[in-house]
Amino acid sequence: MSALANPVxxxxxxxxxxxxxxxxxxxxxxxxxxxxxxPLFALVERAAAGALSLGELVALFWHCQGETPAAITRAQFGEALVEQGLAAATPVLRVLLGQILAGR
Known part of the structure; x- marks a missing residue:
């Protein structure tokens, strides 16, 4: 991740x-x-089993966002994730799921 995201x-x-x-x-x-x-543990289990839905992915990302420009709606947010492809979203999902399991 770049200097904007703080991995710590x-x-x-x-x-x-x-x-x-x-x-x-x-x-x-x-x-x-x-x-x-x-439940988040069920979400992690679905993700590990390859059964996480696109809607769940978008919901998790949407709720974890910091400041998104007001012009970007949730529908646009989801569409942009789809346009990038799941391969681009997977590393981000891995970080979030890791935090859910490990906590900080």
């Missing part, structure tokens, strides 16, 4: 609509994600 804090980043968005799995972000997509 468990941060990762993703490029959306030409903007670098820092994702940080804070307590509040993970609680919000869990409220939408269910």
């Amino acid at each position: 804090r468990g941060e990762a980043e993703v490029r959306i609509a030409g903007e670098t968005i820092v994702l940080r799995p804070s307590f509040a972000a993970l609680v919000a994600a869990e409220g939408e997509i269910g």
Whole structure:
């Protein structure tokens, strides 16, 4: 990750609509994600089994985002992730799932 994301804090980043968005799995972000997509340990298990849905991936990333420009909607955020492909999202997902399991 570049200088924007702080790996010591468990941060990762993703490029959306030409903007670098820092994702940080804070307590509040993970609680919000869990409220939408269910228990986080089950999410990790689905990811490990290759059964994580695209909607779950977008929801996790969306809730973990820092400051996203107001012009970028959740639908645009999801579309941009799809355009980049899952291969580009996988390293970011790995960082977030690692933080969910390890905590900091």
